[in-house]
Amino acid sequence: MDRRTFLGGLGTLAASASTGWAFAPRSAWAAGAGERRLALVILRGGLDGLAAVPVPGDRSWSDLRGDDGDDEVGRVRRPGEQAPPAPAPTPLDGPFALHPGLGALMPLWQARELAIVHAVGTAYASRSHFDGQNVLENGTARPFGAPTGWLGRALGAVDGEPWSMAAGRVVPLVLRGPATASSVDPDRAPRVNGELLARIGSLWHNDPLMGPALAEAIDTEARIGGLRDATPLPGGFDRMYGADAGLDGRGRDDDGEIRGSDLDGRRKRDDAGALFVGRALAATDGPRVAVTELGGWDTHTGQSATLSQRLPELARTLTDLREGLGAAWASTVVVVATEFGRTAHPNGSGGTDHGVGGAAFLAGGALAGGRVIADWPGLADRDLVDGRDLRPTTDLRSVLKGLLRDHLGVDAAHLERDVFPDSGGARPMDGLVRAA
Amino acid sequence: MAHTDAFVAATRFGLGPMPGELDAIAQQGPKPWLIAQLDGPDPEVDKRLAALGSAAEALGVFAARKAADDAARKMLREELRDDFVDEHAAHLAATACTTRPYRERLVAFWANHLTVSTTKKEIVALAGAFEREVIRPGLDGTYADLLVASARHPAMLAYLDNGRSVGPSSMAGMRSGRGINENYARELLELHTLGVNGGYDQSDVESLAELLTGWTVDVGRASQGTGGFVYRPERHEPGPHKVLGKSYGEAEPAIRALAAHPSTATHLATKLVRQFVADDPPPKAVSAIARAWTVSGGSLPAVHRALVDLPEAWANPLAKVRTPWDLVVATTRLLAVEPAADGTRSGPDGTAMLRSLLLLGQLPYRAPSPQGWPDRADAWVGPGAVWARLEWAELVARRFASTGIAPNADALAQAAFGPVGSATTRTAIAAAPPTQALALLIASPEFQRR
Numbered sequence: 035m036d037r038r039t040f041l042g043g044l045g046t047l048a049a050s051a052s053t054g055w056a057f058a059p060r061s062a063w064a065a066g067a068g069e070r071r072l073a074l075v076i077l078r079g080g081l082d083g084l085a086a087v088p089v090p091g092d093r094s095w096s097d098l099r100g101d102d103g104d105d106e107v108g109r110v111r112r113p114g115e116q117a118p119p120a121p122a123p124t125p126l127d128g129p130f131a132l133h134p135g136l137g138a139l140m141p142l143w144q145a146r147e148l149a150i151v152h153a154v155g156t157a158y159a160s161r162s163h164f165d166g167q168n169v170l171e172n173g174t175a176r177p178f179g180a181p182t183g184w185l186g187r188a189l190g191a192v193d194g195e196p197w198s199m200a201a202g203r204v205v206p207l208v209l210r211g212p213a214t215a216s217s218v219d220p221d222r223a224p225r226v227n228g229e230l231l232a233r234i235g236s237l238w239h240n241d242p243l244m245g246p247a248l249a250e251a252i253d254t255e256a257r258i259g260g261l262r263d264a265t266p267l268p269g270g271f272d273r274m275y276g277a278d279a280g281l282d283g284r285g286r287d288d289d290g291e292i293r294g295s296d297l298d299g300r301r302k303r304d305d306a307g308a309l310f311v312g313r314a315l316a317a318t319d320g321p322r323v324a325v326t327e328l329g330g331w332d333t334h335t336g337q338s339a340t341l342s343q344r345l346p347e348l349a350r351t352l353t354d355l356r357e358g359l360g361a362a363w364a365s366t367v368v369v370v371a372t373e374f375g376r377t378a379h380p381n382g383s384g385g386t387d388h389g390v391g392g393a394a395f396l397a398g399g400a401l402a403g404g405r406v407i408a409d410w411p412g413l414a415d416r417d418l419v420d421g422r423d424l425r426p427t428t429d430l431r432s433v434l435k436g437l438l439r440d441h442l443g444v445d446a447a448h449l450e451r452d453v454f455p456d457s458g459g460a461r462p463m464d465g466l467v468r469a470a
Numbered sequence: 471m472a473h474t475d476a477f478v479a480a481t482r483f484g485l486g487p488m489p490g491e492l493d494a495i496a497q498q499g500p501k502p503w504l505i506a507q508l509d510g511p512d513p514e515v516d517k518r519l520a521a522l523g524s525a526a527e528a529l530g531v532f533a534a535r536k537a538a539d540d541a542a543r544k545m546l547r548e549e550l551r552d553d554f555v556d557e558h559a560a561h562l563a564a565t566a567c568t569t570r571p572y573r574e575r576l577v578a579f580w581a582n583h584l585t586v587s588t589t590k591k592e593i594v595a596l597a598g599a600f601e602r603e604v605i606r607p608g609l610d611g612t613y614a615d616l617l618v619a620s621a622r623h624p625a626m627l628a629y630l631d632n633g634r635s636v637g638p639s640s641m642a643g644m645r646s647g648r649g650i651n652e653n654y655a656r657e658l659l660e661l662h663t664l665g666v667n668g669g670y671d672q673s674d675v676e677s678l679a680e681l682l683t684g685w686t687v688d689v690g691r692a693s694q695g696t697g698g699f700v701y702r703p704e705r706h707e708p709g710p711h712k713v714l715g716k717s718y719g720e721a722e723p724a725i726r727a728l729a730a731h732p733s734t735a736t737h738l739a740t741k742l743v744r745q746f747v748a749d750d751p752p753p754k755a756v757s758a759i760a761r762a763w764t765v766s767g768g769s770l771p772a773v774h775r776a777l778v779d780l781p782e783a784w785a786n787p788l789a790k791v792r793t794p795w796d797l798v799v800a801t802t803r804l805l806a807v808e809p810a811a812d813g814t815r816s817g818p819d820g821t822a823m824l825r826s827l828l829l830l831g832q833l834p835y836r837a838p839s840p841q842g843w844p845d846r847a848d849a850w851v852g853p854g855a856v857w858a859r860l861e862w863a864e865l866v867a868r869r870f871a872s873t874g875i876a877p878n879a880d881a882l883a884q885a886a887f888g889p890v891g892s893a894t895t896r897t898a899i900a901a902a903p904p905t906q907a908l909a910l911l912i913a914s915p916e917f918q919r920r
Contacts, residue, residue, distance in 0.1 A: 078838075078839075079839075160666070161656070161672070162656075162660055162666045163839060163841070164660075164666065164841055165666050177666070200854075202852075202854055203831060203850075203852055203854040203855035203858070204848065204849060204850070204851065204852030204854065204855055205848075205852050205853070216853045216854075217852040217853045217854035217855070218853065218854050219854050219857065219858075224857035224858075224860070224861060225861065226857070226860045226861055226864055227864060227906070229906065230860075230864060230906045230909055230910070231860070233898060233902055233906060233910055234860060234910065234913050236898065237894065237895060237898050237910065237913070237914060237915065238915060240894075241915045243791065243847055243851055244851065244856065244915055244918065247851055247852055247853050247855070247856045248853075248856050250853040251853035251854070251856050251857055254853055329838060330589075332839075334631050334651055334653040335631050335634060335651065381649055381650060381651050381652065382634070382635060382636050382638065382643070382648045382649025382650045382651050383631060383634040383635070383648070383649075383651045385631075385651070387651070387652045387653065387656075388656065420672060
């Protein structure tokens with residue numbers, strides 16, 4: 035039975051998840067705006083904004099973060115040890131520079147397709163990952179302020195029912211809401227015997243949790259499953275049971291081993307599945323909004339080495355997104371955000387602890403970029419929150435409101451009332467998006 | 471109904487029944503069956519784990535590694551990985567075989583609450599020892615004792631960086647310029663005791679971090695019977711330090727005070743009720759457990775007994791979704807003790823269980839953050855995740871089939887969830903060809919839940 039026939043037969047399973055938004059103002063997604071895409075990259079752990087985007091032009095900088103203005107934060111040297119020459123950060127606007135690990139983004143900067151928002155924060159300032167990520171995603175002013183996410187709520191009132199997806203196993207909070215949201219493994223196509231799948235489908239049909247998840251999963255595979263790389267990255271089922279384990283009905287005796295790389299945190303080339311996500315956004319049948327994430331930013335110790343590895347991965351995520359999007363990059367905006375920044379002073383272990391204000395990145399062909407957007411508060415102790423953390427002077431919600439309004443055409447009143455409730459103090463930021 | 475209660479005992483509290491176990495539990499009485507498991511460890515489990523190494527021994531290996539050259543280091547790294555696989559395969563096999571599954575679930579719960587994770591490399595060699603040396607013995611005492619034991623164990627000191635934290639005004643601090651790392655202090659307050667809204671603030675985090683300076687890992691001299699812990703006074707930030715309004719000169723009394731704090735009782739009661747009742751813990755159940763906690767002075771056996779007495783835990787048999795760990799263990803318990811045609815029984819294959827957990831996204835001791843693995847359905851079930859569950863169900867069925875034993879899927883379904891199985895599921899399993907019936911059982915809504 036070929037896939038299309040099989041999936042057609044299961045059409046009844048592909049139920050929509052939309053509920054209860056009949057009276058929300060329909061925003062102008064269709065008619066030209068239907069080509070606009072938005073990608074959100076969530077950095078979990080609290081990216082050190084001052085390391086990613088150092089501020090050597092601030093008079094307090096060298097006291098705070100390094101003698102030579104290099105990228106080594108608080109590296110403790112043994113007496114007499116010379117600092118090894120470190121690649122210098124690349125100057126940007128004004129006092130700002132860019133960590134050399136993000137050097138791959140300079141062409142985007144020069145093409146005005148990259149912007150940085152610095153000294154930015156959410157409404158949350160209490161330094162807990164759990165609560166901070168919850169606020170980053172729920173779009174309200176407090177942890178657990180909503181069971182849905184700002185992006186899910188924004189899409190719920192948009193014409194044409196654009197669907198959204200997340201790379202990964204589950205739908206993250208930010209996408210939960212009335213609109214259809216799916217999750218998908220960017221690396222590997224699932225292989226389940228068709229007949230078995232049909233039987234399971236019947237069994238799960240009335241299950242309120244499993245039924246919709248399966249329906250969404252099948253629908254998503256039909257739409258974008260074919261966009262994965264033909265030769266998937268080695269991993270998971272294929273390595274364990276052999277590439278043909280799903281087809282010949284036999285397990286293998288020489289099942290694969292658990293590798294060291296499964297245990298010691300070495301990362302795959304494309305952890306965020308960005309190439310696939312880009313292609314999915316570009317596809318006719320694909321989503322118009324996608325979320326992916328990168329972890330490992332909670333740099334309490336030895337952060338110089340960690341960031342030297344992680345920041346190039348972030349850069350590659352953005353360039354992979356661009357590559358996957360192809361022509362659609364011109365009508366895309368990417369937002370890179372994290373739950374909080376980190377302490378301005380290094381801690382005792384060559385790292386930084388949880389802070390408040392940090393940096394966010396914007397990218398995309400539709401972006402009016404090439405600048406650092408910041409109302410810079412300064413880095414003297416008296417300028418820091420509690421004498422320790424970068425003070426946020428821009429509310430991330432202002433940035434998100436501006437993008438949702440100008441790029442995706444979300445109704446302004448809807449933004450204030452439903453998408454970002456209790457955000458009166460955060461005025462939508464103008465001018466983020468290029469004139470059409 | 472007696473048999474529904476046996477199912478709840480075996481599945482919500484336990485790890486899923488072995489064939490025939492539901493009848494035995496119904497005979498003994500579900501609650502007595504559970505309570506009896508609390509009076510001590512399963513000797514069979516202890517026997518299986520006895521040969522595994524200590525944290526101190528692992529630290530000895532680290533010390534040797536530091537001195538080694540690159541080639542030797544690489545070999546040691548591979549050895550560590552192989553050891554991890556063998557070690558955790560042994561743990562999983564023991565868990566699958568145990569006659570005290572409620573106790574094993576509690577081990578997993580507390581180990582998850584006091585998470586250490588191999589996202590930090592050193593933990594590969596220390597996680598198993600942490601469970602054996604801190605969590606398992608801790609089940610029979612107070613939470614305060616468990617918490618202090620965890621705070622002193624090299625796994626926790628390494629994972630949350632307290633081993634590197636140095637008081638800036640201490641002798642070592644002044645000499646080296648190193649300073650405080652507040653990671654552990656923060657998580658001790660936020661995750662291990664009071665909870666994020668439990669009534670502490672940033673100054674408490676900093677004070678606690680200062681108190682904890684000097685608590686560090688003893689690499690290389692572990693043979694002196696310290697278990698890998700050493701207190702280095704030269705790193706200690708001179709005090710006293712005020713935590714929650716009270717002054718302390720050293721860390722242990724502060725940790726005990728946090729364990730005894732009313733917010734801790736509520737915070738941990740909430741987590742326990744989430745594990746044993748529902749994703750959204752009913753307030754009445756949380757209060758009952760918090761009360762049992764407080765009245766008993768944080769005695770874990772008393773709290774574990776109180777959970778059994780919660781009417782809410784028995785009221786809704788399939789309220790929780792099985793995590794990958796739940797699924798793999800339950801499947802193994804159901805299938806791995808099936809007798810072969812010649813009457814022999816093949817024991818559980820811990821390595822296969824470990825691989826399954828890798829595939830399903832819950833490799834032991836690899837939680838992505840100090841919060842540990844989530845305990846809500848929406849963290850485990852989603853469109854991407856269901857494929858992995860289905861593929862795995864099919865693979866297990868195929869694996870079972872390749873052993874040549876024709877599974878009696880109807881009988882197994884009865885043994886697994888007879889009292890609560892739906893007619894739809896029973897019919898579907900009965901109607902499926904043998905190659906699919908077992909997969910259908912594992913994938914059924916009843917088996918995907920507990």
